[in-house]
Amino acid sequence: MASSVNRRNLLKQVLTGSAALAAGVVIPKNVMASLPASNNEGALKGNINHSVCKWCYGEVSLEDLCKTVKEIGFNAIDLLKPNEWPTVKKYGIDCSMCYTAGETSLTKGWNDPKNHEWLIKDYLEGIELVAAAGYKNLICFAGNRNGMDDETGLQNCVKGLQQILPLAEKRGVIIQIELFNSRIDHKDYMGDKSAWGIELCKRLGSPNFKILFDIYHMQIDEGDIIRSIQNNHQYFGHYHTAGVPGRHEIDERQELYYPAIMRAIAATGYKGYVAQEFIPKDKLPLVSLQKAISICDI
Numbered sequence: 001m002a003s004s005v006n007r008r009n010l011l012k013q014v015l016t017g018s019a020a021l022a023a024g025v026v027i028p029k030n031v032m033a034s035l036p037a038s039n040n041e042g043a044l045k046g047n048i049n050h051s052v053c054k055w056c057y058g059e060v061s062l063e064d065l066c067k068t069v070k071e072i073g074f075n076a077i078d079l080l081k082p083n084e085w086p087t088v089k090k091y092g093i094d095c096s097m098c099y100t101a102g103e104t105s106l107t108k109g110w111n112d113p114k115n116h117e118w119l120i121k122d123y124l125e126g127i128e129l130v131a132a133a134g135y136k137n138l139i140c141f142a143g144n145r146n147g148m149d150d151e152t153g154l155q156n157c158v159k160g161l162q163q164i165l166p167l168a169e170k171r172g173v174i175i176q177i178e179l180f181n182s183r184i185d186h187k188d189y190m191g192d193k194s195a196w197g198i199e200l201c202k203r204l205g206s207p208n209f210k211i212l213f214d215i216y217h218m219q220i221d222e223g224d225i226i227r228s229i230q231n232n233h234q235y236f237g238h239y240h241t242a243g244v245p246g247r248h249e250i251d252e253r254q255e256l257y258y259p260a261i262m263r264a265i266a267a268t269g270y271k272g273y274v275a276q277e278f279i280p281k282d283k284l285p286l287v288s289l290q291k292a293i294s295i296c297d298i
Helices: 001-015 019-023 029-034 060-074 084-089 112-132 151-162 165-171 194-204 215-221 224-236 258-267 286-296
Strands: 049-052 075-082 094-098 138-139 174-178 209-214 236-241 273-276
Touching: 001 273, 019 174, 029 151, 049 094, 049 286, 060 075, 060 094, 060 286, 075 084, 075 273, 084 094, 084 112, 094 112, 094 273, 112 138, 112 165, 151 194, 165 174, 165 224, 174 236, 194 209, 194 224, 209 215, 209 224, 215 236, 224 236, 224 258
Parallel strands: 049 075, 049 273, 075 094, 094 138, 138 174, 174 209, 209 236, 236 273
Antiparallel strands: none
């Protein structure tokens, strides 16, 4: 009886604020059958620390996403700015990947010295904010090439990032550079191969600088995901998911088999977060989230 009540509560929360409620959408029986009971009934195994990226659920308020996260049974939300942290703290939820309070630019990054002055200021302040909030991870970006070769970009990134890493090390904050694909979604982005990010990690030589390994992006630009994880996991500090192609649900409609990828991640002894970053295509996006957590909960 308790399990049925929890499932009904979850689906009620899933529909909160959704256009599906007004449209009278009925959740198919096969979807209902595929959903595990909430974590109150011991559904999640604890081998993967799950998270979710808020930006993928634009019509869902942060408050409602917090409620759904708690009901599903995990405890983290990715990619939030400092002004959003009080909301997740109210629910006892971790911000598993933080933004600084300043400008967030994917194209103007550490590879261009013209950006260093404002980036250094932004990240020195951001490191202090993240540490004071009790969080750990702070995202950064390489930036677009704009005609720059990869070696010059590496050298420029090292010069800039060396100005913030001593404080990151002192305050226990990990700076994580996200790798994007440059074939489909982020044309001209410099950090589009794991080898480039790994070389940057080696040159910086800091335990507080890691790669945010986005499985979706790296599948598009280089593939061989499991081998990359097995061979290079020491440089990977965080993971993102999404279905390829399309960046939608991570189920059987796309080419990656996420249970095997999750097993490979767990086998490395990784204890950080895996965050869902797919853009829901189905009519009930938070049901898609629940299903994705189930797929990855190996």
